[in-house]
Amino acid sequence: DAKTTQPPSMDCAEGRAANLPCNHSTISGNEYVYWYRQIHSQGPQYIIHGLKNNETNEMASLIITEDRKSSTLILPHATLRDTAVYYCIVRPSLSAGNMLTFGGGTRLMVKP
Amino acid sequence: GAGVSQTPSNKVTEKGKYVELRCDPISGHTALYWYRQSLGQGPEFLIYFQGTGAADDSGLPNDRFFAVRPEGSVSTLKIQRTERGDSAVYLCASSSSGRAAEQFFGPGTRLTVL
Numbered sequence: 667d668a669k670t671t672q673p674p675s676m677d678c679a680e681g682r683a684a685n686l687p688c689n690h691s692t693i694s695g696n697e698y699v700y701w702y703r704q705i706h707s708q709g710p711q712y713i714i715h716g717l718k719n720n721e722t723n724e725m726a727s728l729i730i731t732e733d734r735k736s737s738t739l740i741l742p743h744a745t746l747r748d749t750a751v752y753y754c755i756v757r758p759s760l761s762a763g764n765m766l767t768f769g770g771g772t773r774l775m776v777k778p
Numbered sequence: 779g780a781g782v783s784q785t786p787s788n789k790v791t792e793k794g795k796y797v798e799l800r801c802d803p804i805s806g807h808t809a810l811y812w813y814r815q816s817l818g819q820g821p822e823f824l825i826y827f828q829g830t831g832a833a834d835d836s837g838l839p840n841d842r843f844f845a846v847r848p849e850g851s852v853s854t855l856k857i858q859r860t861e862r863g864d865s866a867v868y869l870c871a872s873s874s875s876g877r878a879a880e881q882f883f884g885p886g887t888r889l890t891v892l
Contacts, residue, residue, distance in 0.1 A: 709869050709883030753820060765811060768820030
């Protein structure tokens, strides 16, 4: 079972920031938070990951709460091409293998 | 460089037939994963290879499903006696051996069992 909870869908205006929340209240101390997205008819694409600290790369920023029970993925200036399903994933410990456990994700619709 | 490729992109077969799906990972990636995605759902893990050996096959739904990676590069997912419920997009991903290494996904093979 997925360890994360995400809203099923969100809308965002083009050019505005998209803030996608994720709850992972049962996360363990050695588990990372990963974000992937899947554009229609394509395979999932890695966005960003973090353990405790906030992270930023050329695609997005990841804000993790101090208690690590939730996080927010921020797309600072959403474009129409950012329309996709966004998956928040808690990575299993190494002893459980390296697979990704996807939940239902959030379907983000960026509108003109 | 080249990403993960999968062939065929689409496969239509009849119930009871045997199918093979191929995955070419990124060159040098030692880890390879197969996932299955049904319509409207997130991908579900099937099997994970580290090199030539299957390190975790706990996601394979039953013994009709089998996967190989004989030389530690290309992998083939094999499905015997296909059933209509096997219809899905089969995704392959590869990664380097780093602990938190990202997985790079291919475009998937859409399998339709009539």
